[in-house]
Amino acid sequence: MLKFLQRSLCAALLLLFSAGRVRAERDVGFKYVAYSDNNMTNVTTEGLDASIDLTPKTKLTMTRIVDGISGASRKIPILDGITGATAHVTPDHIEYRREISAGIAQKIKNNTFSITGDHSGEDDYSSVSYFLSWTTEFDNRNQALSLSYSNFNDKLFPFGVAWTDTRLSKIYDLAYTRVLTPSTEMRIVGSFARDDGYLGNPYHRIPINDFYYMERHPAVRDKEAFGLFYNVAIEGILLSSIQFDYRYYYDNWGVLSNTLGVKYNRYLTDTLMVSLRARYYAQGAASFYKNVYTQEELYMTDDQKLAAFSAGLYGAGVQYEVLPGLTIDIMFEQYDQSSYINYDHVYNSVSKSDLMAQILYLSLHMKM
DSSP states (O other), rough: OOOHHHHHHHHHHHHTTTTOOOHHHHHHHHEEEEETTTTOOOOEEEEEEEEEEEETTEEEHHHHEEEEEESSSTSSBBOOTOOOOOOOOTTTTHHHHEEEEEEEEETTEEEEEEEEEEEEEEETTTEEEEEEEEEEEETTTTEEEEEEEEEEEEOOOOOSSSSOEEEEEEEEEEEEEEEEETTEEEEEEEEEEEEEOOOSTTEEEEEEEEEEEEOOOOEEEEEEEEEEEEEEEEEEGOOOOEEHHHHHHHESSOEEEEEEEEEEESSSSHHHHHHEEEEEEEEETEEEEESOOOSSHHHHHHGGSOOEEEEEEHHHHHEEEEEEEEEEEEEEEEEEEOOOOTTOOOOOOOOOOEEEEEEEEEEEEEEE
């Protein structure tokens, strides 16, 4: 973590002071996320965000992220049923994902255009992506319309097998935001995404009659989602806000889900704010999902995320302005999943029960 912070700060300083003597607003943010669950998976994420206003209407951004994942897909050695190759992975193996992105945003009158490029990868995949967005404000900035496009081009070269494959994802998002009153605001979001290519997990195996088959998913997945967000500010002695959100999701694999969330923010002093958060999620299973397969089928999956389940997430956090321009955020969340899955047949995973996880978020933000 210390080495990451040192290297990232050097990169941020190059960005922040690249404008020389130009007087510009500069922002630097450092985040640390620690995830741990009851299925022996641990993830730590270290990230740094930096931005600089090159001109009053032009902003340059840079992000660097490193994930360290232990107990993930390759923690237990598996046998490839096709090639017979074994992935020799030790129990203490840690997979690292490194990501770096850079972008620029330009404001022209009431319109803001932005473009961002991103590259990330581990030792068994790489991804190149780009993001385009346009936002226009009108009605004295009481209303806004946003349109964005995301493109992900992934290459997969699984550990321990003799083949490679690709995955292409395209995401279209449309959002409408409106200020209803001086203390209320709403936002409506629509999203469509299409995934093409190899959409399974190359390390999943499905046992049928003493033989292990590779996971088989359809080659195309179309996803639709609609969201509604509503924010209410409470003035006076109870200086606070309440945020409500709802999301509906459906895809052509038959997965349908509903998400309800609420977040409460309360300022205790001018520099100290506390937050409480709760979210409920419920989904139906994919049309081809089975807990146990008794014969070979066209589509088969060992992905428990395609099963029917419900989940609750609860969290509390604190935001404190330590010094003018320097803010620290800390939040802890508990995630509990409930399903009717029988885990006894699982071969290549340590997952033996419904997921329970704890997540710790820590971030520092400095404005100069």
